[in-house]
Amino acid sequence: MTSKDIVLDHVSIRFGHYTAVDNAHLKIKGGEFFSFLGPSGCGKTTLLRCISGFNDPTEGRVLIGTQDMKGIGPNKRPTALIFQNLALFPLMSVAENIAFPLEVRGVGKKDRLKRADELLEMIALPGVGGKKVHELSGGQRQRVAIARALAVEPDILLLDEPLSALDLKLRHHMRTELRAIQQRVGLTFIYITHDQGEALTMSDRVAVMNKGVIEQVDPPETIYNRPKTSFVASFVGETNAIEGKVASQTEGVVALDTQIGRLTGRAAGGRSYKSGDQCYLFIRPEQLKLSENQENTVSAQWIKEEFEGNSRQMFLDAKGVDLRLSRVNSGQSPEDLSGRSVSLGFAADQAIVLPHGDLAGA
Amino acid sequence: MNRGTGGGFVAAGFSLLFFAFLFGPLIIMVITAFNSSSFPRITPWECFTTDWFGVLFGDNRLMGGLLNSLVIAVGVVAIAVPIGLAGALALSELGPKLRATLYTVLITPILIPGVVLGISTIVFWGALGRSVGAGYGSFFFNGMFLTLAGQVTFISAYAMLVFMARLQRFDPLLTEAALDLGATPGQAFRKILLPFLGPAIGSAAFLTFLASFENYNTTVFTILSDSTFTTALASKVRLGTDPSLSALAVIIIGITLIGAIVHEAHARRQEALRTGTAPRSRVYGNPVLKTLVHPLTVFILLAGAAGLAAYLGSQHDASACKAGILEEKRARQQQLLDEQRKRIEEQRKQAAPTAPSAAPGKASPSPFGGAFNPGSLAPNAAPAPAAEPPKSNSPFGGAFNPGELKPE
Numbered sequence: 001m002t003s004k005d006i007v008l009d010h011v012s013i014r015f016g017h018y019t020a021v022d023n024a025h026l027k028i029k030g031g032e033f034f035s036f037l038g039p040s041g042c043g044k045t046t047l048l049r050c051i052s053g054f055n056d057p058t059e060g061r062v063l064i065g066t067q068d069m070k071g072i073g074p075n076k077r078p079t080a081l082i083f084q085n086l087a088l089f090p091l092m093s094v095a096e097n098i099a100f101p102l103e104v105r106g107v108g109k110k111d112r113l114k115r116a117d118e119l120l121e122m123i124a125l126p127g128v129g130g131k132k133v134h135e136l137s138g139g140q141r142q143r144v145a146i147a148r149a150l151a152v153e154p155d156i157l158l159l160d161e162p163l164s165a166l167d168l169k170l171r172h173h174m175r176t177e178l179r180a181i182q183q184r185v186g187l188t189f190i191y192i193t194h195d196q197g198e199a200l201t202m203s204d205r206v207a208v209m210n211k212g213v214i215e216q217v218d219p220p221e222t223i224y225n226r227p228k229t230s231f232v233a234s235f236v237g238e239t240n241a242i243e244g245k246v247a248s249q250t251e252g253v254v255a256l257d258t259q260i261g262r263l264t265g266r267a268a269g270g271r272s273y274k275s276g277d278q279c280y281l282f283i284r285p286e287q288l289k290l291s292e293n294q295e296n297t298v299s300a301q302w303i304k305e306e307f308e309g310n311s312r313q314m315f316l317d318a319k320g321v322d323l324r325l326s327r328v329n330s331g332q333s334p335e336d337l338s339g340r341s342v343s344l345g346f347a348a349d350q351a352i353v354l355p356h357g358d359l360a361g362a
Numbered sequence: 363m364n365r366g367t368g369g370g371f372v373a374a375g376f377s378l379l380f381f382a383f384l385f386g387p388l389i390i391m392v393i394t395a396f397n398s399s400s401f402p403r404i405t406p407w408e409c410f411t412t413d414w415f416g417v418l419f420g421d422n423r424l425m426g427g428l429l430n431s432l433v434i435a436v437g438v439v440a441i442a443v444p445i446g447l448a449g450a451l452a453l454s455e456l457g458p459k460l461r462a463t464l465y466t467v468l469i470t471p472i473l474i475p476g477v478v479l480g481i482s483t484i485v486f487w488g489a490l491g492r493s494v495g496a497g498y499g500s501f502f503f504n505g506m507f508l509t510l511a512g513q514v515t516f517i518s519a520y521a522m523l524v525f526m527a528r529l530q531r532f533d534p535l536l537t538e539a540a541l542d543l544g545a546t547p548g549q550a551f552r553k554i555l556l557p558f559l560g561p562a563i564g565s566a567a568f569l570t571f572l573a574s575f576e577n578y579n580t581t582v583f584t585i586l587s588d589s590t591f592t593t594a595l596a597s598k599v600r601l602g603t604d605p606s607l608s609a610l611a612v613i614i615i616g617i618t619l620i621g622a623i624v625h626e627a628h629a630r631r632q633e634a635l636r637t638g639t640a641p642r643s644r645v646y647g648n649p650v651l652k653t654l655v656h657p658l659t660v661f662i663l664l665a666g667a668a669g670l671a672a673y674l675g676s677q678h679d680a681s682a683c684k685a686g687i688l689e690e691k692r693a694r695q696q697q698l699l700d701e702q703r704k705r706i707e708e709q710r711k712q713a714a715p716t717a718p719s720a721a722p723g724k725a726s727p728s729p730f731g732g733a734f735n736p737g738s739l740a741p742n743a744a745p746a747p748a749a750e751p752p753k754s755n756s757p758f759g760g761a762f763n764p765g766e767l768k769p770e
């Protein structure tokens with residue numbers, strides 16, 4: 001265990017009767033890029049503020065390294081938080097902002113401004129030290145906030161949706177940059193986002209949260225390919241959810257009776273279901289094919305189609321169940337299916353069956 | 363309405379009337395300050411004089427009051443601003459319910475009439491003083507202290523309102539960010555919140571200073587036998603007014619104008635600096651003009667002009683002109699007396715009664731035969747028979763005017 005490790009030991013945070021974080025229990029390793037992913041209001045900020053020391057856990061402990069953080073104020077913790085709105089000091093210049101953590105530690109003016117210059121160099125913004133914060137662009141402010149947080153070399157950098165205010169292109173650029181900074185300085189990054197793309201591209205591991213509960217902690221690929229709950233399956237990436245009752249299970253393959261007939265999929269995580277269990281079958285749009293399959297075939301009515309550049313999204317209706325099918329754009333116009341009835345198929349091992357639970361956005 | 367329908371004329375006429383209404387009294391007041399007539403008026407114009415300023419500064423009661431007012435105002439600023447700040451900070455930290463209650467409590471002094479505050483201040487401190495056995499010489503019965511205490515009760519609420527308005531725009535996350543970056547709560551307060559409140563501290567200090575300086579309702583009770591500027595002024599006005607009050611108005615207007623112009627210069631400069639248009643602007647881009655419109659230069663220039671005017675004014679000697687006027691008045695009086703004497707002689711000759719009221723009316727341009735002219739009441743002027751002092755603005759016809767009592 002290094003000083004940069006963080007342990008959340010059965011942490012619950014309540015506001016009155018409202019439970020914002022429910023029994024979070026995990027360990028974040030030193031040097032890791034760790035993301036919390038979840039919809040708005042699921043308790044991400046609350047958990048982050050708890051790690052920074054702005055609110056104490058109602059139950060459980062937060063450990064940094066081996067030290068229990070109880071009673072240690074935010075200014076005494078080896079963490080630096082980058083706020084959702086950055087919270088740069090508007091009355092100070094860029095250099096003064098970056099030098100602030102040094103100023104409050106009594107570093108002399110010359111030394112701290114020199115350090116500010118170094119950091120500006122690092123974030124590729126040399127020479128802007130004299131500017132006021134409002135004179136910078138969104139992306140530049142972003143980088144200044146990071147530089148300010150790094151000024152005293154904290155062990156852990158906490159980032160609260162820092163990219164949410166940026167436009168798409170800048171966001172993509174900053175993702176790469178953040179990842180590069182993290183690898184260069186080797187800090188523990190704890191990153192909060194409700195954007196799954198962000199979480200999946202940057203993180204070593206992702207924790208998916210729903211209503212204060214951490215539902216799954218895994219590397220991005222596992223989260224995407226082998227979700228453990230129906231919430232995770234529906235929140236991460238596009239997917240089709242089809243509700244049904246278990247008819248039978250043979251080894252890893254589950255047969256489900258649904259509104260649109262009997263479908264088969266694999267049981268997630270080696271679960272075994274009893275016949276009659278309420279379940280969801282999830283199939284990704286890109287795994288759904290416009291051809292019959294001997295394992296699963298569904299007939300559906302074409303509703304509309306959207307062109308997305310690299311792919312086409314086809315929206316279909318199968319006896320009241322909305323389905324979505326994604327095709328890679330081959331460069332040629334495919335057959336026009338407008339208004340027609342089509343047959344869809346998918347392989348059983350591409351579909352996963354998960355117990356009934358919350359769906360994202362439902 | 364628009365220009366085509368003649369709305370432009372109406373609008374222009376209205377604006378003219380509006381400004382006449384607004385500034386007319388001020389302009390007239392300023393002019394009267396330089397007329398040697400011992401009652402503030404423009405016509406008849408007698409002599410251009412600056413003596414009324416001398417009279418003003420020679421008024422010991424008023425000057426003493428001014429000093430008291432300044433001392434009290436500085437004291438009020440020093441106490442009310444921190445209290446207001448503390449109150450506003452406390453309110454911003456509280457939950458909504460408690461905040462509403464405390465807000466009502468803190469704001470009540472503004473709603474209570476000043477008279478009530480004044481009386482209750484005396485009663486409260488008096489009772490307190492007696493209960494601890496303090497004598498009448500102690501501060502419990504000191505007008506200055508009581509005024510300070512009485513004014514602070516409601517003026518700190520003004521300061522609090524100013525701070526609350528500013529605090530509402532403060533993002534508390536900034537304080538948290540400072541803490542997170544390693545600042546102690548004290549450092550976060552000093553380096554983040556206090557600079558943010560800077561402008562509000564300035565305006566609160568200004569507001570509390572003015573509120574204290576111009577307060578009358580409360581002060582008139584709490585000052586006891588002492589006097590402040592306002593109470594001295596009020597008792598002076600009650601005894602009849604003379605142009606030294608106009609002179610005071612000139613000074614106040616002058617200070618206000620200088621303040622307003624300097625403030626405007628400062629605001630424009632800030633704006634140009636903030637928007638970054640300064641280097642491109644015609645005024646701020648030019649090094650000579652730039653220094654010329656700098657608030658400090660503006661202030662020095664204006665203060666210099668005012669100082670020069672004051673110096674020139676103090677050198678001005680209107681005594682020759684005044685002597686001429688006095689001579690004129692004497693001659694006129696002599697003439698009136700002569701006419702009177704003639705009339706009486708005629709009457710005696712005819713030995714027939716005439717309506718007395720008609721006679722002076724014909725001789726004098728005014729129906730009262732100049733009786734309204736306080737100058738005619740100067741001690742060495744023999745009273746005209748018709749000059750039973752009629753309804754003068756002051757029952758003493760300006761006899762209390764200090765200028766009037768100067769030895770001729």
Ligand SMILES: Nc1ncnc2c1ncn2[C@@H]1O[C@H](COP(=O)(O)OP(=O)(O)OP(=O)(O)O)[C@@H](O)[C@H]1O
Nearest residue numbers: 015018020038039040041042043044045046047194
């Ligand atoms: N100080 C507080 N008092 C009461 N409830 C709070 C407080 N802070 C947060 N909450 C509640 O806790 C829940 C989680 O809030 P939190 O800010 O952690 O959400 P979030 O996941 O960060 O959402 P977002 O993505 O929108 O930022 C919300 O329902 C919120 O109303």
Ligand SMILES: [Mg+2]
Nearest residue numbers: 044045084160
């Ligand atoms: Mg949040």
